[in-house]
Amino acid sequence: MPVESSLYTWDEHLKIGIQELDEQHRQLVEKMNDMSRCIGEGKGASQLKEILDFISNYSKEHFRTEEGYMERYDYPNLHEQQEHHRGFKKDIKEVMNRVEDEGFTEDIAEKINEYIIRWFLRHLRYEDQKFGEFLKKKQR
Secondary structure (H helix, E strand, O other): OOOOOOOOOOOHHHOOOOHHHHHHHHHHHHHHHHHHHHHHOOOOHHHHHHHHHHHHHHHHHHHHHHHHHHHHOOOOOHHHHHHHHHHHHHHHHHHHHHHHHHOOOHHHHHHHHHHHHHHHHHHHHHHHHHHHHHHHHHOO
16 A cells, blocks of 8 residues: 555654654654555554544543643744644544455555645644644743
8 A cells, every 4th residue: 555654653753742642642642653554554444543543532531631732832823723623633634444344455545644644743833833833831
């Protein structure tokens, strides 16, 4: 399948400076790697659904926690972040429904790669890093 099969490495550059959020981000990166491996190895719909279920549930918890910190620190881009998070939850639900209805297909693999894995990694590298920079400036 023409899905990006490279694995993603958690490193210090991805930390935003709140241990709880950094640990949640690290766990989500690990699950994105599990999903990437599952797709690359053609493991099938049941294993993929299990990973998607975990990511869906865990990301909801993570987004609540992250938005709570953003509220606490009066982060000016909170509403933008909430919109991003709502979009991700909608996309993952749509993909999960398709896996349930259609099984594991190449089209679904591409959607997972683009709308779940790549979205999360871009969001972590750019949007969440903005929050980290905001916190660093606020602590000075």
